[in-house]
Amino acid sequence: MVDSIVAATASSANATDSDIAKAKLAEDLDSFLTLLVTQLKNQDPLDPMDANEFTSQLVEFAQVEQQIQQNANLEEILQAQQLSNLGSVVSYIGKYAEVISDQMPLENGASKMSYTLFDNASQTQVTVRNESGTVVHYEQGETSAGTHYMEWDGIDGQGVQHPDGIYQITVSATGPDEVPIEVGYTTFGQVQGVRTDNGDAYLELSNGHFVSLDGVLSVAEPPGGDEDLVN
Known part of the structure; x- marks a missing residue:
C-alpha cells in the first residue's frame, strides 16, 4: 500500500504542471501518515514494526518533493525563455x-x-x-x-x-x-x-x-x- 502511494506520487512529479504535482504529493503524504499511524496503533507490542521501512518511505517522499521543486524551477526558466523568444519574434510583424x-x-x-x-x-x-x-x-x-x-x-x-x-x-x-x-x-x-x-x-x-x-x-x-x- 505504502509502496503504491510513493509510486503514484513519483509519476505525478513527471507532470508538466508542478502545482498539481505538489498537491498530489501533499495528498499522498497525508494518506501515508494516516496509514502509518493506524499501523502503529495496531502493531503487536511483542513484534513491533521495523522503523527502517517507514523511514525509507519518508525519504522517498522527500526525494519526490525535491524533484517536483526542480521541475518547477525548470518551468520558470522555460517560461522566461519563451517570453524572450516571443519578444524577438514580435519584431517580424509587418515584414x-x-x-x-x-x-x-x-x-x-x-x-x-x-x-x-x-x-x-x-x-x-x-x-x-x-x-x-x-x-x-x-x-x-x-x-x-x-x-x-x-x-x-x-x-x-x-x-x-x-x-x-x-x-x-x-x-x-x-x-x-x-x-x-x-x-x-x-x-x-x-x-x-x-x-x-x-x-x-x-x-x-x-x-x-x-x-x-x-x-x-x-x-x-x-x-x-x-x-x-x-x-
Missing part, C-alpha cells in the same frame, strides 16, 4: 516571410513563390488552383536543377482577374525517362501577428495561415523598405 509551403497568397493582385528542382528536368509545368481546386493558371516552368521564382498577378489565360485569396501551386517535373523529379516549394506573405501554442511560436501571415518558426526560411523588410534580411 515579409518566406515559408515552406505550396499555398500561395494572392494579395492586391500580386503573388510570389519559388520552387526547387532537385535534378534537371526535361519538362516542367506549373499549375495554379483556387480554393475549390479549379485550375486558374498554368505555365511552363524552368527545367534546370535549383531554385526558381515565379510571380503571378492573378490574371488567367482569358484575361480574367481572380480575387485575392489562397492558391495552391503544383509543379510537375519529369526527367528524360519521364521519371518524376522531387520539387520543394516556398511562398511569401506578410507577417500580421504572432501566437504561441504549447510554448511554440507561430507567425500569422496575411493570408490567414499560421506557420511555425521551423517553416520560416527568411524574414525581410516589405518591398521598397530596407534590404535587411533576417535568416
Whole structure:
C-alpha cells in the first residue's frame, strides 16, 4: 500500500504542471501518515514494526518533493525563455516571410513563390488552383536543377482577374525517362501577428495561415523598405 502511494506520487512529479504535482504529493503524504499511524496503533507490542521501512518511505517522499521543486524551477526558466523568444519574434510583424509551403497568397493582385528542382528536368509545368481546386493558371516552368521564382498577378489565360485569396501551386517535373523529379516549394506573405501554442511560436501571415518558426526560411523588410534580411 505504502509502496503504491510513493509510486503514484513519483509519476505525478513527471507532470508538466508542478502545482498539481505538489498537491498530489501533499495528498499522498497525508494518506501515508494516516496509514502509518493506524499501523502503529495496531502493531503487536511483542513484534513491533521495523522503523527502517517507514523511514525509507519518508525519504522517498522527500526525494519526490525535491524533484517536483526542480521541475518547477525548470518551468520558470522555460517560461522566461519563451517570453524572450516571443519578444524577438514580435519584431517580424509587418515584414515579409518566406515559408515552406505550396499555398500561395494572392494579395492586391500580386503573388510570389519559388520552387526547387532537385535534378534537371526535361519538362516542367506549373499549375495554379483556387480554393475549390479549379485550375486558374498554368505555365511552363524552368527545367534546370535549383531554385526558381515565379510571380503571378492573378490574371488567367482569358484575361480574367481572380480575387485575392489562397492558391495552391503544383509543379510537375519529369526527367528524360519521364521519371518524376522531387520539387520543394516556398511562398511569401506578410507577417500580421504572432501566437504561441504549447510554448511554440507561430507567425500569422496575411493570408490567414499560421506557420511555425521551423517553416520560416527568411524574414525581410516589405518591398521598397530596407534590404535587411533576417535568416
